[in-house]
Amino acid sequence: MTDILEVTDLEVTYQRSIRALHGVNLRVAKGQITALLGANGAGKSTTLRAISGFIGLDNARVTAGYVRYFGEDITGLQLPKTIHKGIVLVPERDKVFTNLTVAENLEVVSTTRAEGSNWRQIEDEIFVYFPRLAKLRNKPAGLLSGGERQMLAIGSALVCKPSLLLIDELSLGLAPVIVDEIIERLRDIHARTELSILLVEQSAAVAFALASYGFVLENGKVELEGATQDLRTNQKILELYLGTGSAGRADYLANARRRREERANV
Numbered sequence: 309m310t311d312i313l314e315v316t317d318l319e320v321t322y323q324r325s326i327r328a329l330h331g332v333n334l335r336v337a338k339g340q341i342t343a344l345l346g347a348n349g350a351g352k353s354t355t356l357r358a359i360s361g362f363i364g365l366d367n368a369r370v371t372a373g374y375v376r377y378f379g380e381d382i383t384g385l386q387l388p389k390t391i392h393k394g395i396v397l398v399p400e401r402d403k404v405f406t407n408l409t410v411a412e413n414l415e416v417v418s419t420t421r422a423e424g425s426n427w428r429q430i431e432d433e434i435f436v437y438f439p440r441l442a443k444l445r446n447k448p449a450g451l452l453s454g455g456e457r458q459m460l461a462i463g464s465a466l467v468c469k470p471s472l473l474l475i476d477e478l479s480l481g482l483a484p485v486i487v488d489e490i491i492e493r494l495r496d497i498h499a500r501t502e503l504s505i506l507l508v509e510q511s512a513a514v515a516f517a518l519a520s521y522g523f524v525l526e527n528g529k530v531e532l533e534g535a536t537q538d539l540r541t542n543q544k545i546l547e548l549y550l551g552t553g554s555a556g557r558a559d560y561l562a563n564a565r566r567r568r569e570e571r572a573n574v
């Protein structure tokens with residue numbers, strides 16, 4: 309299967325001195341949903357922000373390695389060029405314009421990102437994907453629930469007609485019932501569009517519900533990868549991410565913290 313995205317030996321450094329990624333290797337196959345799992349501080353957001361050209365906003369730089377997209381070297385490419393290439397990130401925070409209504413959020417993206425297209429038609433397409441948003445079209449985004457904001461953020465990203473959609477923390481802080489609805493909507497979108505998706509998740513259950521392949525990041529490096537059907541039964545994953553061994557998870561988090569502190573002191 310063709311890879312739409314290849315990340316090779318990627319290193320990212322914040323503020324010229326804080327190394328967050330230590331040689332990340334991962335791939336996203338065309339038309340597939342791939343998950344990137346890892347504990348707090350493992351480097352998941354940094355990886356997504358490096359791929360999508362956001363790290364310039366964070367005072368960070370790619371200091372080694374490559375990002376290839378459809379075979380082209382796009383290492384260090386910044387916004388908005390990444391969006392024009394079809395790489396669109398749904399960020400963890402600040403996803404929507406809170407003072408604009410749902411319809412205005414979609415409109416503002418469609419007028420800046422989808423030149424020459426009819427925004428009402430685009431809006432209708434997004435409402436087919438997220439019928440709940442159609443009922444909320446005149447409501448300010450600041451008054452939406454967390455789950456509704458996530459749907460609007462994904463809808464706004466889809467307005468950009470991505471080839472590769474990156475989603476940072478799909479389920480963080482959301483109620484299980486709304487997470488289920490978002491999973492169902494994403495499955496539907498994926499079935500209709502065969503969009504390639506790279507999903508960052510702390511919940512392995514959510515990642516496995518959507519993705520066919522997964523990578524596990526620890527301290528800025530991929531430590532484990534595989535088909536999700538295999539990762540599902542991997543002992544380490546079971547202990548650390550599916551809650552079958554809380555002592556294991558606590559040890560793991562303590563070790564991860566210790567290794568980060570050791571690295572910071574070098």
Ligand SMILES: Nc1ncnc2c1ncn2[C@@H]1O[C@H](COP(=O)(O)OP(=O)(O)OP(=O)(O)O)[C@@H](O)[C@H]1O
Pocket residue numbers: 322323326327328346347348349350351352353354355366510568
């Ligand atoms: N703006 C920044 N300046 C300096 N260091 C940063 C910055 N953002 C992240 N880091 C550091 O980079 C490392 C990776 O952080 P990152 O946010 O990518 O991890 P994460 O896996 O997404 O964590 P979380 O699940 O908590 O969002 C951490 O050690 C973090 O402290």
